[in-house]
Amino acid sequence: xxxxxxxxxxxxxxxxxxxxxxxxxxxxxxxxxxxxxxxxxxxxxxxxxxxxxxxxxxxxxxxxxxxxxxxxxxxxxxxxxxxxxxxxxxxxxxxxxxxxxxxxxxxxxxxxxxxxxxxxxxxxxxxxxxxxxxxxxxxxxxxxxxxxxxxxxxxxxxxxxxxxxxxxxxxxxxxxxxxxxxxxxxxxxxxxxxxxxxxxxxxxxxxxxxxxxxxxxxxxxxxxxxxxxxxxxxxxxxxxxxxxxxxxxxxxxxxxxxxxxxxxxxxxxxxxxxxxxxxxxxxxxxxxxxxxxxxxxxxxxxxxxxxxxxxxxxxxxxxxxxxxxxxxxxxxxxxxxxxxxxxxxxxxxxxxxxxxxxxxxxxxxxxxxxxxxxxxxxxxxxxxxxxxxxxxxxxxxxxxxxxxxxxxxxxxxxxxxxxxxxxxxxxxxxxxxxxxxxxxxxxxxxxxxxxxxxxxxxxxxxxxxxxxxxxxxxxxxxxxxxxxxxxxxxxxxxxxxxxxxxxxxxxxxxxxxxxxxxxxxxxxxxxxxxxxxxxxxxxxxxxxxxxxxxxxxxxxxxxxxxxxxxxxxxxxxxxxxxxxxxxxxxxxxxxxxxxxxxxxxxxxxxxxxxxxxxxxxxxxxxxxxxxxxxxxxxxxxxxxxxxxxxxxxxxxx
Numbered sequence: 001x002x003x004x005x006x007x008x009x010x011x012x013x014x015x016x017x018x019x020x021x022x023x024x025x026x027x028x029x030x031x032x033x034x035x036x037x038x039x040x041x042x043x044x045x046x047x048x049x050x051x052x053x054x055x056x057x058x059x060x061x062x063x064x065x066x067x068x069x070x071x072x073x074x075x076x077x078x079x080x081x082x083x084x085x086x087x088x089x090x091x092x093x094x095x096x097x098x099x100x101x102x103x104x105x106x107x108x109x110x111x112x113x114x115x116x117x118x119x120x121x122x123x124x125x126x127x128x129x130x131x132x133x134x135x136x137x138x139x140x141x142x143x144x145x146x147x148x149x150x151x152x153x154x155x156x157x158x159x160x161x162x163x164x165x166x167x168x169x170x171x172x173x174x175x176x177x178x179x180x181x182x183x184x185x186x187x188x189x190x191x192x193x194x195x196x197x198x199x200x201x202x203x204x205x206x207x208x209x210x211x212x213x214x215x216x217x218x219x220x221x222x223x224x225x226x227x228x229x230x231x232x233x234x235x236x237x238x239x240x241x242x243x244x245x246x247x248x249x250x251x252x253x254x255x256x257x258x259x260x261x262x263x264x265x266x267x268x269x270x271x272x273x274x275x276x277x278x279x280x281x282x283x284x285x286x287x288x289x290x291x292x293x294x295x296x297x298x299x300x301x302x303x304x305x306x307x308x309x310x311x312x313x314x315x316x317x318x319x320x321x322x323x324x325x326x327x328x329x330x331x332x333x334x335x336x337x338x339x340x341x342x343x344x345x346x347x348x349x350x351x352x353x354x355x356x357x358x359x360x361x362x363x364x365x366x367x368x369x370x371x372x373x374x375x376x377x378x379x380x381x382x383x384x385x386x387x388x389x390x391x392x393x394x395x396x397x398x399x400x401x402x403x404x405x406x407x408x409x410x411x412x413x414x415x416x417x418x419x420x421x422x423x424x425x426x427x428x429x430x431x432x433x434x435x436x437x438x439x440x441x442x443x444x445x446x447x448x449x450x451x452x453x454x455x456x457x458x459x460x461x462x463x464x465x466x467x468x469x470x471x472x473x474x475x476x477x478x479x480x481x482x483x484x485x486x487x488x489x490x491x492x493x494x495x496x497x498x499x500x501x502x503x504x505x506x507x508x509x510x511x512x513x514x515x516x517x518x519x520x521x522x523x524x525x526x527x528x529x530x531x532x533x534x535x536x537x538x539x540x541x542x543x544x545x546x547x548x549x550x551x552x553x554x555x556x557x558x559x560x561x562x563x564x565x566x567x568x569x570x571x572x573x574x575x576x577x578x579x580x581x582x583x584x585x586x587x588x589x590x591x592x593x594x595x596x597x598x599x600x601x602x603x604x605x606x607x608x609x610x611x612x613x614x615x616x617x618x619x620x621x622x623x624x625x626x627x628x629x630x631x632x633x634x635x636x637x638x639x640x641x642x643x644x645x646x647x648x649x650x651x652x653x
Contacts, residue, residue, distance in 0.1 A: 024381075048289065052276040055291035055304050062219060063295055063302065066212060069107060070168075070297040074185055076105050077203040078166060081189035084113065084203065088120060091129065095141060098131045101205075102139055108205045109133055109182060112144055114151055115201040126151070132206070160188040160202050168298045171209055171237050173246065181209040181237070181246070183298065213238040216302060225288075225306045232299040234266050265292070269301035273511075279305070358390070422484075423454060426619065434527035434652060435462065438618035439645035440626060442589075442638070449476025449518075450587050450641035451484050455492070457524065463491050465522035466585040466645050468539065470561075479516045483508065483562070487522070497522045497535035498572040501562065505537070509566035517563040521585055530577040530649055535570045537562050540588055543610055545621075547580025551610045553603075554583070579651030582616050586625070589640035593629045596636045601629055618646035 080097060089097070098111050110132030120127040126145025134140045144151050151157055159167040169184040186202045212229070216238045219227035229238040234249040250266035253259070257280070265277055274293040292303040357365040426438055439452045449469030457463050465487055469476040486507050491500040501520065508518070521542060523534035534554075538561035544554045557571045577583075586606070593601040609628040613621055622644045629642060 059293045077187045077205045081187040081203040084189045110206040112204050156184045156186045160186040227304045436618050436648045442642045444638045447477035448641035449480045450643040451480045452645050460528045467518050467520040468587040469518045483518050496572045498570040501537050501570040505562040508563035517561040532575045543584040545582040577649040582648040585645040587643040589642035621646045
């Protein structure tokens with residue numbers, strides 16, 4: 001070691017050894033500090049990304065779990081409300097219906113059917129039989145309403161009446177049930193006189209929120225963190241600080257601490273938004289990160305708080321270790337460089353032999369470290385770096401290949417999931433002999449944006465639709481899933497297709513930052529009478545195949561695409577179908593399919609294909625269209641999703 005130092009000193013600042021040592025040490029220090037800084041900030045970024053991803057997964061799983069319970073609760077009063085739209089039941093019958101509701105749904109604490117003043121009996125201003133669970137078991141019947149408790153002025157009665165829709169109430173403490181926190185789901189019901197819709201009353205279902213609070217309190221993945229729940233007004237329903245529950249809100253805490261950012265977060269929470277944001281210490285006790293997401297059914301919001309100190313504790317310990325190792329490595333490198341600079345380099349022939357081994361694919365060959373003051377040492381160092389770089393390149397290539405295979409596998413799974421959204425059992429309604437229906441969808445990629453759906457609204461009506469989302473791939477598939485879900489949820493409650501399209505359009509326009517849109521044709525068929533109500537939102541006009549005659553286009557108002565203009569109002573058209581009439585719906589992937597000469601299949605080709613089918617069976621028609629398009633395209637890859645749905649009205653048999 002000492003001779004090497006002496007040689008380095010004697011070589012002076014102009015010597016190769018001195019310059020090489022100075023260059024390597026400077027470069028090493030720079031690389032280390034750069035790598036250290038990058039590693040710190042990248043690790044911090046990755047930790048936040050992983051926390052956000054995990055928080056989102058856990059929170060959304062919890063939301064789904066809660067939504068399943070809430071949706072199940074909501075269906076019960078909704079079903080009873082529909083039954084009350086006919087003749088008024090007697091009091092014993094009405095009470096028995098409420099008792100049956102509570103016996104079959106243990107999650108419901110109590111229920112009432114509250115009528116408008118004098119609506120049930122001309123002499124009775126108050127009529128609201130209420131049955132709830134007793135403190136010691138059993139069901140306790142009673143009646144709501146008196147001069148001190150005028151229920152028709154309360155929120156649980158007024159809100160569904162004014163909004164003309166079912167509503168969850170804000171949380172409240174029910175002192176009569178043992179000071180239990182509860183929420184009420186209220187569903188309006190109506191009677192119809194001479195075609196006029198008259199509000200008659202509401203059906204309610206009370207649920208205890210104890211189970212919900214227990215689920216929320218178990219959300220936090222860190223011991224030092226916590227979770228909470230706020231109502232649609234920002235009031236705390238669940239929080240580790242008991243004094244906050246039903247006493248404080250996000251906005252009151254923000255106001256007390258003059259925290260404008262917290263106020264904006266609260267506004268986004270009650271609007272149904274979700275996000276991953278930083279919050280100040282005056283809210284969480286220390287600087288923290290928070291993930292929040294909505295509970296759609298209740299209109300409430302869940303928040304999960306992660307203390308920043310706990311999140312990045314591992315980075316601090318890692319940095320200390322890395323700095324220690326780096327300092328030790330730096331001084332070790334200094335010693336090695338000084339030692340190498342005082343030795344004689346090995347012959348270039350040895351390096352050439354080792355280079356040949358590397359060229360033949362042997363990346364594990366040991367490249368000697370040459371001790372000299374000339375360029376041989378630099379050449380040896382370069383070979384070592386090259387060897388490491390080749391190993392890293394091969395490792396990266398293997399990782400890239402594995403990632404590609406993983407993505408392909410995930411897309412196949414996404415395709416399976418997307419197809420599961422669509423009806424795939426045919427015939428879907430074998431007990432209904434008045435009509436036949438068949439549909440098929442062939443995506444251009446693993447996942448696509450086309451959709452179709454059909455379901456029975458009641459014993460006399462069937463709803464059907466075909467849609468086409470702008471774009472392709474995963475974004476279109478996600479937008480398709482949202483559209484289908486909204487259509488099924490809203491159309492099942494709508495008498496007119498135009499009303500369903502109007503409400504779906506309003507929902508899709510909300511926070512549609514991606515500016516995606518979807519075209520939809522939908523209809524409601526009364527298969528007892530043959531009356532067809534339909535509406536169009538910018539979709540291709542269907543083909544009407546009369547029992548006698550050639551196929552022709554069904555004339556309708558083309559409307560405007562969903563998701564673009566929130567205030568657009570759609571029109572409903574009427575058509576009387578005769579036994580044997582068939583309606584064929586399709587997406588533009590049919591008529592715009594191209595062959596190798598870049599020619600389109602065209603509307604005329606579709607009409608010719610349908611006219612050439614002697615059998616008007618829906619499955620035969622759909623298969624014929626798909627085969628015609630495939631035969632026309634030939635070897636040309638499919639560029640757009642293809643969807644075809646055929647509905648045949650048979651009438652009463």
